[in-house]
Amino acid sequence: MLSKEPKASLSKPQAWAGIILHTPKQTEGYSLTLARVYIFNDYAFPCNVPKEKRESKFWITWYYLQERRLSRGLRWWKTLAGLLYQPIHSVCVMALVQKEALDRVSDPDAPGDKLLELTILGVVSFLSLALLRWGDKVATENRGRTGGTRMVHRRQLFAKLLMLDAEELSKVDGHWWFYVGVNNTDVMAKDAYYQGFVVLQSGFGLLLSVAMICYAQLSKLAEEDVGDELVNLIMPTVALVATMFLCAFAVLRLPRLGKLLVQRMQGEAAWVDTLSWLCHAGASMRSLATRTHSKxxxxxxxxxxxxxxxxxxxxxxxxxxxxxxxxxxxLIRVLILILGTAALLKSRRTGSDVFQSGDFVFQLKVFASCGKYLEKVISSLIKMFSASVGLQQFATLVNLPEKSAVKSSDSHIVHAHGSNEIRFVKDDAAGMDLKRNKSRMLKRSFSIPLGGAVRVSSTKERELVNFFSQVGELTMVPFGRLYRPEGIRVGYVPAVALRTPHTKVAEEIEDGCPVNLADGESERLVQLLEITPTKRMQDLRPGEAQLVAILLAVFRDPDVLVLNRPCALLTDSQHRKVWTILDLWQMGGAAKVLGSLGFVADLPSRSGVPRRKRTVITSQQDMALDPYSSCPVYDLDLDTGKGVFVPRSPTRTSF
Known part of the structure; x- marks a missing residue:
């Protein structure tokens, strides 16, 4: 039975990627493979940013806003249309209504029905306000700036984490994923996406203010002989142009701000790293001395x-x-106020109609709007510039290659046809470059025969850890090659098992089991391990977690199972269970293990290359293998690169 997951609404385009395969399950005679698919789109942010422009904060922000515009589609344009009416209402409608009320309606000498004109102005003002409310409602419903945008970016990070090769994942400190997922995605939604609308709205209001002043002055110049009042009429336009040139200086201060923001982000990320460790340390904090607490x-x-x-x-x-x-x-507004007051006083003394009270109030109103929108543009640009720092870090993480260049070029792993061993070949021509990766370099060449159990020993802990990660294909051999048979699957269990949060042991076993278990069977399977089925995975003791991890790895049925110190934390009873599980798995795979536990498991054979004998690679120090195991055992010494087969007495193993 296939598990159903809630459907996620995908707006185009999205930047989710990858395919995560689960173990095949048998349902009503059919072999089904469960998969979780992430749709990957090269035209989505940050993949749509050309490599040569990824260091520019301007282009990072530009391509991000372009991607959001395309993903929102018609809703983006509805949001913009709703927001753009606010400058029209403030700069045009209300300014013209006030001008007409002062110049015409309040003038007793002007012809016309004053009551009708006043009513028309009131209705126009009210209708404009109603249209402004409707535009705000449309913008609020379509801008999508709350939780949706944040969660889209967080799912991108989640998908990238699951797809990254271990070699690439190790290059980024874990706290950066946490910091970017919590902080930067929030900043991206508020200070990059939404502030883009604010910049367009404010820029439109600024241009509209300049256009209204220029229109009013040009209409005066065309209709009347202004004479000496020409200077008073063109002064606001000159002041506006001078203001915009002077405020361009603010933009030149942004590079310095960018450096400060990067340093601030690094400091906050380090703070988050320490806080996260302290919050998750739990009982381990009790083992620290008082001096360590003080540090x-x-x-x-x-x-x-x-x-x-x-x-x-x-x-x-x-x-x-x-x-x-x-x-x-x-300051320029004060200058306009002084000059306008002097011009209005002179106009009233001479009885001229060139510059009236309505013209003066109109200039003050429109220039005040111009200054307000200019301040909003600068403020929004600063916020967007701050967000661009977070955008760059987000783009750096999401643009990480899923596989390293060496692995992608097939120069690291060579598929040897017909081979029945794994060979590590040292590169003798590496030269002085070995010093750069001295902790991981391959000291000597050696081979690992497949089809049995391999116990590895070394006098140096570092070499043993490097070997397990390299044979498990988690990290590369810096200078050398790994030859292995084509098509084999490698499984890896770390020394300390990973305990997933929010799930119970029975649920974890049911999800990892290659066959569908009936009601109550998963609980019975867990009880055979002497573990409480309702216990949460994160509450398991270290030995219990290791036992569950080994069983789940066996259920995946790889060709080679790498166990890094598997029994270091196990009790004697758990030791025997591990020996039994591994012996049964080597004899017949996951089906043999389930059959011995009393479960019917008729698993389909794997298509493709012929099935090889299963191999366990573990450490000799833990004695993880049953001394009476039925499989051949090969002891490998990493210090010398030599190994020897150890004779064993076959016996029948049962749980």
């Missing part, structure tokens, strides 16, 4: 101080930039 406190305080230092600098730099714009716009 942790000092480190936490130092990281907080580092973050605060650059946060204050970035905050002050941003505020100074915004206030520079406010000072300039306010």
């Amino acid at each position: 942790l406190d000092l480190r936490f305080t130092a990281e907080s101080r580092f973050f605060q230092t650059f946060h204050i600098k970035a905050r002050d730099w941003s505020n100074d930039t915004i206030w520079f714009t406010k000072w300039i716009t306010h």
Whole structure:
């Protein structure tokens, strides 16, 4: 029976990728393979950013906004249309209504029905307000800036984490994934996506303000002989142009702000790393000495101080930039007020109609709107620039290659046809480059025969750990090659088993079992392991978690199973269970294990290459194998690169 998952609504295009395969299950005579599919789109952010432009904060933000526009489709345009009416209402409608009320309706000498004109102005103002409310409602319903945008980016990070090769995953500290997933995605939604609308709205209002002033002045120049009042009429336009040129200085301050924001992000990420470790340490904290607690406190305080230092600098730099714009716009507004008052006084003394109260109020109203929108543009640009720092870090993580260049070129692993062994071949021509990867370099060549059990020993812990990660194909051999038979599948169980959160043991066993278990069978299977079925995975003791991890690895039925210190944390009873499970698996795979446990398991054979004898690779120090195991045992010494077969007495193994 296939498990049903809630469908996720995919807006086009999305940047989810990858395919995660689960073990085949048999359902009503059919062999089915469960899969979780991530749809990958090269035109989605950040894959749509050309490599030569990924270091530019401007282009990172540009391509991000383009991707959001395409993904939202018609809703993006509805949002923009709803937001753009706000400048029209403020700059055009209300300014013209006030001008007409002062110049025409309140003038007793002007012809017309005053009551009718006043009613029309009130109705126009009310209808414009109603249209403004409708535009705000349309923008709110279609902009999608709340949880949806954040979760889209968080699912991108989740998919990338599951697809990354272990070699590439190890290059990024884990706290960066946590920090970017929690902080940067939130900043991307608020200060990149939504502020893009604010910049367009404010820029439109700014241009509309300039256009309204220019229109009013040109209409005056065309209709009347202005004479000496020409300077008073064109002064607002000159002031607007000068203001925009002076405020361009604010944009030149952004590069310095970018450096401060990067340092602030690094400090906050380090703070989050320490906080996350402290929150998840649990009982392990009790083993630390008082002096260690004090050092942790000092480190936490130092990281907080580092973050605060650059946060204050970035905050002050941003505020100074915004206030520079406010000072300039306010000073020029005062200049317009002084010159306009003088022009209005002169016009009233001479009885001229060229410059009236309505013209003066109109200029003040429109220029105030111009200054307001200019400040909003600068403020939004600063927020978007701050968000571009988070966008760059997000793009860096999502654009990581799923496989390293060496693995992708097939120069690391060579598929040897017809071979029945795994060979590590040292590269003698590596030269001085060995020093760069001295901790992981291959010291000598050796072979591992397949079809039995291999126990590995070394006097150096580092070489033993490197060997397990390399034979498990988690990391590469820096200077050398790994020859292996074509088509084999390798499984790996770490020394400390990973315990998944939020699931119970019975649920984990049921999901990992290659056959569908009836009601209650998964609980019975867990009870055979002497574990409480309703126990959560994260609450398991280390030995119990290791036993469950080995059983799940056996259920996947790989050709080679690599066990890194599998019995270091097991009790004697759990030791015997591990020996039995591994022996049964080598004799007949997962079907043999399930059959011995009393479950009917008629698993289909794997298509493709012929099935090889199953191989267990483990450490000799743990004595993880039953001394009476039925399979041949090969002891390999990494210090010399030599191995020898150990004779064993076959016996029948039962659980």
